Amino acid sequence: MKKGILIIALLVIGGGYLYFTGTQGDFEPLGRLAFVKIANPDMYPGHIHSKLLADYARERGSKCILVVHYGGSSNYRCYMEGDVYILELAYVEKKQYTPGINWTEVWQEGIYGIPDDKWTYRSDGREFGTLDEALAYIKERAAEHGQEGPIPLVYHGTVRQGEIFINQGCGFPLYYKIARNEYGPIGAYLYCLKGMIFPYLNNPYRNFEIRNARSLQYYYTHNMLNYE
Structure with missing residues (x-):
């Protein structure tokens, strides 16, 4: 009985913390958008995941929403999905990409945070040397499209191959870094x-x-989901 009350109390406290902080920062972290790609490109006007992003924004009375990615060859352009402005931002690794999860790195960065000099960033084809510069650009674009209040934030979340439940997929590290910068380590853990x-x-x-x-992973890696 006491354990049940304690768990409920912790959930209430955690939920209250997320609700309060989510209205105070520049970004409101929501979570993972998708598990796998259904079509490619999926951040494209009219795609079901793009429409879903717009729905999440409308539900929160927001005119914009930010989706973060692992940086590939795309320019990660921002675009309109109906009446919602989709903001895109990617982190670009300075070292060569290796598939899978490096658990040592996860552990270290979970405790100490992600080093500021580990990545560069890209949005609308523009390259940024720091996260502050990249987010300043994102907030500027959002303001141009009438954004008021926190910008909802999701990570793309798609996994190209292999396990999709533990592996949080595309953009998760950047989601964590933004949440940690905005709300500190405890807030970041809760938002993750x-x-x-x-x-x-x-x-x-x-x-x-x-x-x-x-x-779907097979179709994507064999260029069978392309429709552009």
Whole structure:
């Protein structure tokens, strides 16, 4: 009985903390957008994941929403999805990309944070040397499109190959870094936990993505999902 009360109390405190801080910062971390790609490119006007982003923004009365990525060859342009402005930002590794999860790195960065000089950043084809510069640009673009209050933040979350539940996919490290910069380490841990749960409660395509993950990963890596 006492354990149950303690758990409920912790959930209430954690939920209250997230609610309060989410209205105080420049960004409101929501969580993971998707598990796997359904089409490529998926951050494209009219795509179901792009429409889902816009829905998340409208539900919160926001005119913009930010989705963060692992940086590939894209320029990560910002664009309109209906009446919502989709902001895109990617982190670009300075060292060669290696697939999978480096658990030593996860542990170290979970405790000490991600080094400021580890990445560069890209949005609208522009390169930024620091996260502060990149986020200043994002906030400027949001203001140009009438944004008031915190900008909802999601990480893309798609996994190209392999396991999709533990591996949080595209953009998760940048989501964590932004949350940590905005709300400190404890806030970042809570927002990451919330973010991992988010698609199970909010993504209407979750069952399709999970059930067909292996097939969709194969189609993507063999250029069978391209429609542009």
